[in-house]
Amino acid sequence: MRIHFIAIGGSAMHNLAIALHKKGYQVTGSDDVIFEPSSSRLARYGILPAQMGWSEANITPDLDAVILGMHALTDNPELLRAQELGLKIYSYPEYIYEQTKDKLRVVIGGSHGKTTITSMILHVLNFYKRDFDYLVGAQLAGFDTMVKITSEAPLIVIEGDEYLASPIDRRPKFHLYKANLAVISGIAWDHINVFKTYADYVRQFELFIDTIQPGGKLIYCSADKDLKEVVNNATAAIEKIAYEIPDHMVKDGITYLMPEEVPLKVFGDHNLMNLNAAKLICAQLDIDSKQFDAAICSFTGAAKRLELLRNENETNVYKDFAHSPSKLKATIEAVKAQFPNRKLVACIELHTFSSLNKDFLVQYADTMKAADVAIVYIDEKTFQHKKLEPFSKKDVQRAFKSEQLHFFNNPALLQDYLLNVNFYRTNLLLMSSGNFGGVDLVKLARELNTVEQGI
Template sequence: MRIHFIAIGGSAMHNLAIALHKKGYQITGSDDVIFEPAKSRLDKYGLLPSEMGWDAERITTDLDAIILGMHARTDNPELLKAQELGVKIYSYPEYIYEQSKNKLRVVIGGSHGKTTITSMILHVLNYYNRDFDYLVGAQLAGFETMVKVTAEAPVMIIEGDEYLSSPIDRRPKFHLYKANVAVISGIAWDHINVFPTYSDYTSQFDKFIDTITEDGVLIYCKADNDLNEIVEHSTARINKIGYAIPDHEIDKGITYLLPEKTALKIFGDHNLMNLNAAKLVCAQLDISAVDFDTAIASFTGAAKRLEVISADESTNVYKDFAHSPSKLKATIDAVKSQFADRKLTACIELHTFSSLNKDFLQEYSGSMDKADNAIVFIDLKSFEQKRMEPFSEADVRDAFANPNLKFFNDASELKAYLLSLNYQNTNLLMMSSGNYAGFDLPKLAASLKK
């Protein structure tokens, strides 16, 4: 098979390119810019384009397929040439389905927790040397790539998000996988540039349920009232299994699963619910509850999900991918509950399209109230890059409804402020889907110790 990737540098795209290369396919690709780690990883496998930019001459009738990434535009010259020549064009979720249509497909959906649930399942399957393919949204310890596709594996575990599939396919990705076993972890409005109302957004999950294969299984979070209502009203011919927080206890900063008192390396109610979802999926894959608990005890978490940067007897520093209001609140709650005797300094970078929308900003009301010291940072370049109108410090304060909130839009001033604080018996939580204008978080954490 000869396959060309348009916008090969994307996170999922370059991983899929590597996975297909390993399968023996002939892969080429193009992009206008490729960042690390994608650049080095593509170069390692001889897949890095020799020149950046688009070139219609790369597209010929010898190609078996084009895989089109979201980074490309509808007027991309390579895309236009492929359409002119009639070369088959796939979005990457479409092609993932093509690679897995004869396998049992487990699809993890929901507004939050998808990567963690998927990672937990992969960890347990890997622990027992099970043969499986996968697509996950973060780099995991013990897994070289974020995508694996083979001819032999009987099952594929897929993290399925609700964002659009490609510039010419406006369907949400998770609608295309046709799950045999599906998870919905919860619903919290996001992607308002695509789903301008909450109703528009929730309807995508209703449609996702309808894509589950007949007599398939839906595993869903019972703690989410809106999700419960959608599931209850669904007429899909599927089996529905709800889950909640498992029995547990916290002792000296460690969470234990009950009744066996299995010590975990993760914490927080949201992670415990994620764990229960993963456990129910693994039960569908013939892994017993006891075997699951044995394996999950060594799970340390997905990258950037309450990832420990440094820790000692007085201060832990975490980074987390939290960016939406629900994720922000859940992450703060988790750290405060786990370390009830420590104060918490929590900083969120508003970086996504939704969080930089002045109307959506109101959804953050009260989301940082449990932090002892709440900080909001915005890199002004984010507004420019997204071509959005900046809002003021007053707008942020009003939206978060937190009179003690600190606001920064200069990275050097934020860093100076963080370094000026006393971290005795205090944790620091840095949350963003961006990079704090280039912050070196490990270096910052080391400086705090001094």
Template sequence: MKVHFIAIGGSAMHNLAIALHQKGYEVSGSDDVIFEPSSSRLAKYGLLPAQEGWNIGNIKPDLDAVILGMHARIDNPELLKAQEMGLRIYSYPEYIYEQSKEKLRVVIGGSHGKTTITSMILHVLNYHHKDFDYLVGAQLAGFETMVKVTESAPIIIIEGDEYLASPIDRRPKFHLYRANIAVISGIAWDHINVFPTFGEYISQFDKFIYTIFPNGKLIYCESDENLKQIVLNTKANIEKIPYLIPPNKIVDGETILLPNTPLEIFGNHNLLNLNAARLVCSELGISEEEFRDAIASFTGASKRLELLNSVNDTNIYKDFAHSPSKLKASVDAVKAQFKDRKLVACIELHTFSSLNSKFLDQYKNTMDKADVRIIYIDEKTFRHKKMEPLTKDDIVEAFNDPDLVFFDDSNALETYLRNLDFRGTNLLLMSSGNFDGMDLIKLAYELNS
């Protein structure tokens, strides 16, 4: 099989390219810019394009498939050439389905928790040496790639994103996988550049339910009222399996899954994620005892309440939280886990939704449980995204918090953090960006030193 990737440098795209190369396919690709770690990983497998940019010479009549990344534009010269030649063009979710049509497909959807639930399932299956394929949105310890597709594996575990499949396919990715077993973790408005109203956004999950194969199973969070109503009202021919937070207790900063399984993770959102993963694993033949044995060693997905350093009575965490629901869940989790410590919480507003004045009031009171609440916006972000800048007053009003501390310069933010007293205090750094390149690891090891 000969496959060409247009925009091979994307996170999912380069991982799929590597997976197909490992499967024995002849893989080529192109992109106008490829960042780390994609470039090094592609180079390791001999897949890094010789030069950046688009070249219609890459599009040849003997290609079995062209896979189009979301980063490419609809006027991309390679895409236009492939269309002119009548070649089969796939988005990467379409191609994942093509590779897994004969497998049992588990698809994890929802506005939050997708990566963690998927990671938990992979950890448990891997712990018990099961044969499975997967697609997950983060690099996981013990897994070389974020995508694996083989001939032999009978099942595939797929993290199902609700964002668009490709520039020429405006369907959400998770609509294309045709789940046999599906999870919806919850619904909280996001991606307002594509779904400008909550009604439009929530309808994508209703449509997702109807993509589940007849007599399939839907595992869903019963405490999410919007989700619960959609599930109760659907006429899809599926089995509905609800879940809630499992019984637990916190002892000396450690969460115990009752009756007696200590966990490396914490927070109600992670306990909900765990219960979803448990139900999926049960459907895949993993017993309750086997699940508990495995989940006890799960340390979390990358950048999800990731512990950077712990010194005496100070923990410093990095977290991917960026949307209002994720922000609140992470702040609440750290505060609940360490009731006797203060919490300094800092979020970088970085996404299109978070920087949009029409969406900003969704953040109202989301950081209230933190003792010091910091908002950072890289001033260059507005220029890059061609958006009207937000002022400190805009943010204070939206968060409903006159005591917010605001920075638009990373050096000033770092200086401020270094001058705080972190004795008996945790620090939570949240962003889907990178705080303008701030070295968080170095910062974490030098605070309180």
């Protein structure tokens, strides 16, 4: 099989390219720019393009398939050439289905928790040395790549994103996988550049339920009122299984699953609900409750999901991917509940198109109330890059409903502020889907002052 990737450097795209290369396919690709770690990974497998840019010469009649990444534009010369030749053009989710249509497909959907639920399932399956394929949105400990596609594995676990499949296929990715087992973790409006209204966004989950194969099963969070209504109204010929927060206790900063008092390395109501979703999926894969508990106690979390950067002098510093209003609120509340006797400094970088939209910004009202000190950072260059009108400090404080909120648009000023805070018995939570203007968060965490005053 000869496969060519247009925009091979994307996170999912380069991982799929590597997976198909490992499967023995002849893989080529192109892109106008490829960043790390994609560049090094592609080079390691000998499939990094020799030069950057697009060329019609890359598209030849003997190609079995062209896989089109979201980064490419509709007038991309390679895409136009492939269309001219009548080649089969796939989005990457469409091709994932093509490769796995004879497998049991487990698809994890929802506005939040997808990566964590998927990661928990993979961790448990790996613990018991089960044979499985996967697609997940983060680099996981113990897994070389974010995508694995083989001929032998009887099942695949897929993180099902609701964003668009490709420039020429405007369907959400998770509509294309045709799940046998599915999860919806919750519904919280996101991607407003595509789904202009909340009703339009909710509609995508209604349609997702209809793609679950007849006789399949949907596992959903019944604590989400809107999701519960969507599921109750669904007429698909599937079994519906609800989940909530499992019984647990917190003692000395550690969460235990009850009644067996199974200690966990993760915490927070959202993680506990994610755990219950993973547990129900694993039950469908013949892993019982005790087996699941024995495996999940060693799960340390997905990358950038409450990732611990420092633990010293009753100070924890966490990095988290939270960026939407619901994720922001849940993550702050989780850290505060886990360490009720410590202060919490919470800092969110607004980076996505949705979060930088003035009409959407009001969705963040009261999301940081649980923090003792709330900080919002927006890199002033982000507004320039996205060609949006910048926010003022007053705009942000008004939207978040907090006059005490601190606002920074320069990474050096943010870093200076944090380095002048005493973090003894105080946790720091750094949340972003970006990179805080290039601040080295590991170095920052190491340099924070955690010494008790007067010592």
